[in-house]
Amino acid sequence: MSQIVNISTGPDQTWSDYLKNQILALPKCTECEKFHFFPRIVCPYCGCFKLEWQRLSGIGEVYSCTTIHRKPERGGNYNVSLITLDEGPRMMSRVEGIKPELVKIGAKVTASINNETDKPFVIFTPLVQP
């Protein structure tokens, strides 16, 4: 995919700039062809420094999840999940649109980008409502 950001910026900024443009992308190794997360300037699987940012499908699966208990007056319980993306990398996120207690390991989820603040982040919702 064409670079939409100045390639002289670091990977953290690149990730963030893509998200601000509603694009979910990660570096992919030109040698071993693996994506990795969190974004780096070197492929952690083969040591290659030639990487290309590519768009992701946004589809993934809940690898593990926890419900963090919090008093209702402070916002109530919430979910923290590890999502394995269909392209391979695993990231921390939150599954929304479903009660935290109902998030299950193995559930298919789809990404969306929360752009409400100047620090955009990825959240997931169930691909199929349970």
Added chain:
Amino acid sequence: MPHELRGSSAIVGIGLAGCGEAHGRSPLDILAEATHNALDDAGLSLSDVDGLFTGSAYHFMPTLSTAEYLGIRPRYSDGSMVGGSSFVAHTLNAAMAIKNGLCDVALICYGSNQRTAGGKLATMSEQQIYEIPYKPRYPISSYALAAARHMHQYGTTRGQLADVAVAARLWAQLNPEAFVQDELTREAVLNSRMISDPLSLLDCCLVTDGGGAVIMVSHERAKYFQNKPIYLLGTAAAHWHRQITQMPDLTVTAAVESGQRAFNMAGITKNEVDVVEVYDAFTINTILFLEDLGFCRKGEGGSYVANGNIAPGGSLPVNTHGGGLSCVHPGMYGIFILIEAVRQLRGDCGKRQVDGAEVALVHGNGGVLSSQATSILGTEETL
């Protein structure tokens, strides 16, 4: 041929201080008292110490702050920081330094006032920027994610996690120094306040104050000390990730690697281990480490710890002072399992003494199941 470090150094002094609550004392006050006790135990004085190994969440340059406080000028210093596993990992570095003549008397030490200074299961760790938006509780949520995955993959139950806490408490009840002694049932653990599912309050270690110190010298010198020397037979450290998203498989830790390398150096198998001290910051840790160190098969840790198997009278004595869950846990805990192993091998443990203990395995953990360090200790008979 045996590894050249096997049995090349020995622990000849141990000391504890401020375990529980140490009101009004700083981390270095506690560390210094533990050091005093360890030197006293060995029959040495501070001026004999020429090797310093320490880690701290309070001091950016821990060896400098510690040496300055103690008024020593070590010939060799090492402040390698791998979280709570640091002090177990330091045994390898100390053994190498002693073997190569870089120091003669190595001091491994730690002190913390975590309980009286704040009282929370707090961390000094930097936040992981790709985790911040999701507000995981650090470090418990990472361990909860590992526990949830283990339960999903292998059918491990919360009841089995609770059995780890109950076994630790039963050991603590045999140890007058343990911070909590009251009766604990499986139901009480299951009914304690949920924090990060599936881990509840009583799946978590204590938050106490405390310090510990260990004195190591060469094999050649060890026999001239007043205590029975406890030899370092094998030791190794391994790390595969820092943050939990980077752990390749949440049910397998780098203890697989550190354990195997430590056993190889020691030239023994798990069947020769009499007592096991593993870093139980959370109940899932004990299950993961017993599997990864080979005491049971992967996935069978839950049933292995059930029914009192690791409790007093069970088939494998684990965390015989009560562990981080019931004895002591001041932020970083590795030094305390090293000390308990030495006490068991000296035969000084009173009601909790494991009869005829000759070989002890100590396993330290740091970060979020990130750093793993294994040391195997033995009496003179095992050399």
